[in-house]
Amino acid sequence: MFRLDVLQNQWVILAMAGGLGLMGLVLLMYMALWRARGRVPWILIVIWAAMAVYAVGYVTIQAQRPPNW
Numbered sequence: 001m002f003r004l005d006v007l008q009n010q011w012v013i014l015a016m017a018g019g020l021g022l023m024g025l026v027l028l029m030y031m032a033l034w035r036a037r038g039r040v041p042w043i044l045i046v047i048w049a050a051m052a053v054y055a056v057g058y059v060t061i062q063a064q065r066p067p068n069w
Contacts, residue, residue: 021051
């Protein structure tokens with residue numbers, strides 16, 4: 001049961017951090033558009049893409065290595 005609790009906590013932390021990161025990116029994008037710049041800064045696009053790649057990679061790696069119980 002301990003491994004399941006750890007796995008659930010990992011998912012909760014990943015979901016909370018990802019949600020907070022996406023909320024921050026949306027806020028920054030909104031501020032960039034509100035100031036009438038007209039385009040989103042490239043660093044925000046890179047960060048969002050890195051978060052998406054990390055999420056897909058993490059899920060794939062965890063699916064390939066199931067817990068040994």
